[in-house]
Amino acid sequence: MSDVPTASDIEARLRQVSGLPETLDASFDAFEAIRRAARDCQDRVPELFAAFMMTADAAVDGREALTPAPSLPPTSGIEPGHAGTARADASEVADALAALAAVLRDRLIGAAALAGTPDDQAACQDAAEAAGRICQLMTR
Amino acid sequence: MTVTPVFGEFLGPAGEHISAAVSFRGELPYDAQCGVVGQLDRLVATLARYLTDLPDGPDLNRRPERSAGTRNVAARLALGRAAQNLHHAAAGTADAVIGRAHPVVGHLSAAADYLAAGRDLLHTHFFVEPTGARTGASYWAPVITSGPVAAALLAELASYAQDLAPWITRQSGARQVGWGKLTSAQLALRSAEPWLQLAGMAIQAAQRAHYPLPARSLLAAIPANAPPPRQPPVPGAPACELCERIPLTAERLRYAAFALADRARWPATTSASWRRDALASAITSHASELILRGLAERASQLSLEADLQAQMHTAACGMARAWKTWRIVTDQWDIATTGHPRGARPTPVATEIGDLALQAGRLAYRNPHWTTAYGNASLIRDPAGLAQSPGDVIAVLAAVHHAADAIGRIAAADHAAVLDAVGNRLYVPTRLLPENYDIPHPYAPAPRAYVDALLRAYDSAIDATAHTTTALDDIATAVDAPSSVLAAARQASAAARHEQHRQQDQQSASQPHVLAPVPGRTEQALRKLRIRDPALLLRAAVIDQAAHDLVAQARAAAHSRDIVAGPASRPLPAVRRNGDRSARVASQDIGTARAAQLSTPRSGTIKPGISPGRSHPAAPGRSRRFAR
Numbered sequence: 001m002s003d004v005p006t007a008s009d010i011e012a013r014l015r016q017v018s019g020l021p022e023t024l025d026a027s028f029d030a031f032e033a034i035r036r037a038a039r040d041c042q043d044r045v046p047e048l049f050a051a052f053m054m055t056a057d058a059a060v061d062g063r064e065a066l067t068p069a070p071s072l073p074p075t076s077g078i079e080p081g082h083a084g085t086a087r088a089d090a091s092e093v094a095d096a097l098a099a100l101a102a103v104l105r106d107r108l109i110g111a112a113a114l115a116g117t118p119d120d121q122a123a124c125q126d127a128a129e130a131a132g133r134i135c136q137l138m139t140r
Numbered sequence: 141m142t143v144t145p146v147f148g149e150f151l152g153p154a155g156e157h158i159s160a161a162v163s164f165r166g167e168l169p170y171d172a173q174c175g176v177v178g179q180l181d182r183l184v185a186t187l188a189r190y191l192t193d194l195p196d197g198p199d200l201n202r203r204p205e206r207s208a209g210t211r212n213v214a215a216r217l218a219l220g221r222a223a224q225n226l227h228h229a230a231a232g233t234a235d236a237v238i239g240r241a242h243p244v245v246g247h248l249s250a251a252a253d254y255l256a257a258g259r260d261l262l263h264t265h266f267f268v269e270p271t272g273a274r275t276g277a278s279y280w281a282p283v284i285t286s287g288p289v290a291a292a293l294l295a296e297l298a299s300y301a302q303d304l305a306p307w308i309t310r311q312s313g314a315r316q317v318g319w320g321k322l323t324s325a326q327l328a329l330r331s332a333e334p335w336l337q338l339a340g341m342a343i344q345a346a347q348r349a350h351y352p353l354p355a356r357s358l359l360a361a362i363p364a365n366a367p368p369p370r371q372p373p374v375p376g377a378p379a380c381e382l383c384e385r386i387p388l389t390a391e392r393l394r395y396a397a398f399a400l401a402d403r404a405r406w407p408a409t410t411s412a413s414w415r416r417d418a419l420a421s422a423i424t425s426h427a428s429e430l431i432l433r434g435l436a437e438r439a440s441q442l443s444l445e446a447d448l449q450a451q452m453h454t455a456a457c458g459m460a461r462a463w464k465t466w467r468i469v470t471d472q473w474d475i476a477t478t479g480h481p482r483g484a485r486p487t488p489v490a491t492e493i494g495d496l497a498l499q500a501g502r503l504a505y506r507n508p509h510w511t512t513a514y515g516n517a518s519l520i521r522d523p524a525g526l527a528q529s530p531g532d533v534i535a536v537l538a539a540v541h542h543a544a545d546a547i548g549r550i551a552a553a554d555h556a557a558v559l560d561a562v563g564n565r566l567y568v569p570t571r572l573l574p575e576n577y578d579i580p581h582p583y584a585p586a587p588r589a590y591v592d593a594l595l596r597a598y599d600s601a602i603d604a605t606a607h608t609t610t611a612l613d614d615i616a617t618a619v620d621a622p623s624s625v626l627a628a629a630r631q632a633s634a635a636a637r638h639e640q641h642r643q644q645d646q647q648s649a650s651q652p653h654v655l656a657p658v659p660g661r662t663e664q665a666l667r668k669l670r671i672r673d674p675a676l677l678l679r680a681a682v683i684d685q686a687a688h689d690l691v692a693q694a695r696a697a698a699h700s701r702d703i704v705a706g707p708a709s710r711p712l713p714a715v716r717r718n719g720d721r722s723a724r725v726a727s728q729d730i731g732t733a734r735a736a737q738l739s740t741p742r743s744g745t746i747k748p749g750i751s752p753g754r755s756h757p758a759a760p761g762r763s764r765r766f767a768r
Contacts, residue, residue, distance in 0.1 A: 028571065035474060042467070046430065047519065050423045050501060050512040053470065057419050060473070061412070064480045067569045067582045074580060075571050094514050122482060137513050 007033070007096040014103050020120060023111045024072040027127060028063055030104050034097055034134060035059035044090045052090070055097060055137045062104075062130030069123035071115070091140070098138035105131035144368050144391075148360025150258030151296060154251045158183075158300050161247035162307035168244065173325035175245035176311065180304070180329075181226035182252040184336065187297050188219040190259055191343070194290050215342035217681045219301075222335035229328030251300075264365035278365045279398045279549065279633070286632035287639065288355035294347035295356070301340030308333040338678055358628040367395040373498040376508045379526060379536065386499050386539040387623065390546035393496060396488040397546070397553045410481065411566075413490035414554050415473035418466055420493040421547045421601070423512065425463035425608075427497070427504035428540045430520050432456035434504075435533055435540075438523035442530055451615045452537070458608035459544070465601040472594040475572060476586050478565050489550055500543055503536065538623035541612040545626050548605045555598045562591055660684025 010030050017026045035056050042052035066072055088096070105128050112124035168176060265281045266274040276282060283289055312322070312329035322330065370392060371385040400409075436452035439445075502510045506525065507518030527533040567583035568590060586594075613627035659667065663680040671677065 032572070039471065039474070046426075047505070047517045048514060049426050050497070051514040051517060053419060053423060053467070054512045056474065057415065057470065060415065063569070064412070064477060067571070068480055072582065074582075075575070098514075136515075140514055 007037070007100050011100050011103050014100075014107050017107075020071045020111055020114050020116075021073050023107055023114075024066055024069055024120075024123070027104055027108055027111070027131075028066045028072060030100060031059045031063040031066070031127070031130070034100060034104075035063070037093055037097060041090050041093050048090050048094070051094070051137055055134050058130045058133040058137065062127045062134070065126035065130060066123050069120050070117055071120045072123075094138045094140065098135055098140075101131045101134035101138065104128075105135060143388075144363040144366055145261065146360065146364075147258050147261055147362040150254045150261060151360060154254035154258065155296070155300070157247040157251035157254065158303055161244050161251065162303050164244045164307075165310075168242065168311055170323055170325065172242035172245055173311070173323055173329070175242060176248060177226055177325045177328050178230040179245055179248035179252055180308070180332070181223065181230040183248055183255065183300075183304075184219060184223045184226055184332070186252055186255045186259065187300060187339075188216060188223055190255070190293065190297055191216045191219060193259070193262070194293065213685055214678060214682050215339050215346055217685060218335045218339035218342055218678055221677070221681070222332040222339060225328055225331040225335065229325060229331075261364045262362065265362075279394055280362055280365065280629070282633040282636040282640075283358065283629045284362060286636035288628075288632050288635070289359050289362070291347050292356040292359035294343050296359075298340050298343035298347060301336050301343060305333055305337040305340055308336065334675075335678075338675065355628055355632060358625060358632060361625040361629075363391075365395075367392045370492065371495060371499075373495055373502065377502065378508070379503060379521075380532070382499050382503045383532075383535040383539040386496065386503070387542040389492070389495050389499060390542035393489055393493060393546040394549050396492065397550045400487055400489055400550075401553045401556060409478075409487055409557055410484045411473060411476065411478040411561075412480075412484070413487040414558060415470065416486060416490040417493055417550055417554050418469040418473060418601070420497040421551065421605075422463050422466035422470055423497040424493075424500045424543050424547060425459055425466055425605070427500040428543060429456050429459035429463060430504040431500070431526065431536060431540050432459055434521060434523045434526045435536055438527050438533055441523060442533070444530060444533065448615070448619065451611065451618070455608060455611040455615060458604065458611050459540075462544075462547075462601070462604040462608050465597065465604045469594070469597040469601050472590070472597045475568050476566050476590050476594050477568065477583070478561060479567060479583060489553070493550065496543055496546065500540075503539065534619050534621045537612070537615060537619070538621040541609075541616050541621065541623040541626060544605065544609045544612055545623075545630075548602070548609050551598070551602045551605055555602060558594070558598060562595070566591055566594075660688065662687075 010026075010033050013026050014023075014030055017023050038052045038056035038059060042049055042056065108124045108128035108131055112121050112128060115121035115124055262284055265276065265278045265284055267277050269275055308329050312326045312333055368388045368391055371389045373385075374381070377385070432452055433456045436449050436456060439449045439452060498511065501512070502508060503526070504520060505518040506521050507516060510516050510518050527536050566586040568586050570579045570582060570584045573579070573584060609630075612623075613630060615621070616624040617627045659681065660683075662683045663677055666677055666680045
């Protein structure tokens with residue numbers, strides 16, 4: 001039994017958090033988990049190399065968008081996790097990432113509406129755009 | 141599809157018009173004679189300007205004391221004299237009816253126009269500094285000044301002069317016994333003809349002596365310094381169309397990469413652009429490996445040469461190594477960053493490099509609507525679907541070659557920019573650091589280990605890309621692919637750089653050669669003796685030029701000596717009265733004005749290396765969002 005959060009754990013955390021700092025915190029970790037999963041899968045199937053490479057890049061974009069947000073807590077103390085598993089095939093990982101990215105995008109759009117400062121709002125909007133890209137890239 | 145004009149489109153017609161003009165065997169009427177003089181004046185002046193533009197031959201800088209004796213200088217002097225003779229006559233007939241309607245005059249006029257336009261095209265690749273020195277403005281600039289291209293140009297100019305001279309002899313009434321029956325136009329032609337003859341021989345001799353390997357096809361392929369229009373990926377484009385678009389996209393990226401080399405520094409460029417470049421390089425190289433493997437198999441199916449199949453296989457293996465190294469670069473950019481300044485725009489390269497990845501992907505995969513999204517993923521193309529005929533194999537190979545070449549140039553520009561960023565604006569998000577890093581800021585300076593790993597990754601990617609590009613250079617040259625011009629340009633450019641470095645090492649103070657516009661003392665002495673033999677006059681002119689250069693060089697040396705000796709030997713009263721010791725010491729090195737600045741106390745403290753008031757948005761010490 002691994003302590004590393006899976007895609008479903010991360011998705012559940014995203015759904016449960018409330019308030020801007022917690023949402024930003026969970027979103028940052030979700031992007032990092034997506035990045036790790038995409039990197040693990042990028043070499044598995046030649047036909048999906050570009051899709052997973054682009055997904056990892058979009059996850060970095062999302063994470064970088066959130067990093068300067070004033071309301072992002074310094075550290076969550078929670079292991080970001082891994083949105084895929086070593087045993088899952090690339091298609092299953094893609095499905096999981098697409099689903100997670102959809103939730104992430106929706107939560108960030110909601111967070112942008114809650115944001116009290118322009119910097120927080122811009123961070124949420126940019127990150128939501130990155131999550132939307134991941135969703136497009138990973139949808140079969 | 142709009143294509144950038146190339147030098148060959150001007151050179152070819154110029155030669156054709158000169159050939160057409162000199163094929164006229166009849167006797168020209170007087171007004172046409174005047175027209176010929178006028179157009180020859182323009183033509184010869186343009187030829188002389190081409191010679192002036194050419195770099196001095198290798199021997200010129202190696203042995204500056206003999207520079208004026210080289211044949212290139214002799215050719216320039218001879219053309220100058222021919223132009224002088226024609227120009228005086230042409231000025232005299234300016235108001236006359238000059239027979240523009242005659243076909244010969246039209247041909248000479250068109251040749252002069254084409255040559256002038258071609259020279260303008262070459263000039264688009266250079267900036268002229270206030271000092272008059274030329275600086276390269278494109279990656280073609282070192283190619284233009286390289287020996288093989290200079291050789292090709294000299295050979296062309298020599299052939300023009302040698303075609304024109306005997307024809308002028310016929311038209312100048314040389315068979316007529318006396319001078320008294322000649323028209324003024326014929327007299328001008330007769331005066332110019334021997335100089336043109338000598339110029340032709342001297343140009344040819346200069347080419348053979350200094351640049352033995354002319355590269356005419358490379359000369360003809362030099363484009364105007366303007367990027368082709370953007371080639372947005374067209375969904376459903378067939379392989380043949382992709383093979384036409386990829387070279388144009390690659391060419392645009394080469395132009396953008398050259399421009400980026402100067403402008404990639406802070407604050408214009410962020411890591412997001414470098415990350416995107418690396419990502420697209422990985423995807424393009426990955427697709428290129430698949431394409432090359434398909435080509436190798438197709439070459440086997442078409443029973444093409446076994447060597448070619450083996451070379452393509454080797455190139456595919458090299459490309460596999462290349463994309464893996466690029467993937468490692470993207471991994472490194474997952475962590476390292478310059479921060480996320482709002483409003484920062486991607487560079488032109490980062491904006492368009494995705495086009496190259498998309499086009500390469502559509503060539504590699506079966507789905508003509510392929511994108512990087514999972515939903516548009518597709519199986520790899522069958523080799524027969526990639527290239528039906530041997531000609532298609534070459535076209536596809538050329539497309540891959542162009543893509544690899546562009547990636548290599550972008551990599552070099554990005555690497556230089558990243559090196560510049562190391563040490564002052566590379567960070568990592570503190571949330572990604574281990575918990576024992578207690579830093580109350582979102583970013584911390586990138587630990588040395590991250591930076592070293594990033595730079596090592598770039599080194600490997602650049603090395604792997606260069607290795608693969610060289611392999612593709614060899615194949616393209618062997619099969620005479622359209623992209624073989626890239627290989628020739630790379631070789632010429634490398635040779636030019638090598639020669640430039642060698643010359644800089646050997647002598648740094650050579651003066652530009654300015655040809656004396658009027659006859660010097662020796663030539664005047666010969667003229668007073670009524671010597672009219674152009675060969676003797678040319679020798680005299682060369683001697684005068686040598687004396688002129690020697691005096692110029694001596695003046696420059698004396699001027700340099702005065703500058704070095706002057707200020708250091710004079711006292712600096714103000715500095716010594718008011719300045720501190722360090723300012724006095726500094727003044728001995730950097731001169732009076734700067735020393736006075738140093739000795740003047742200023743309010744406030746200025747840290748070394750930081751300009752007051754200069755914005756450093758991402759510098760750790762200047763933003764609360766970054767760790768100190």
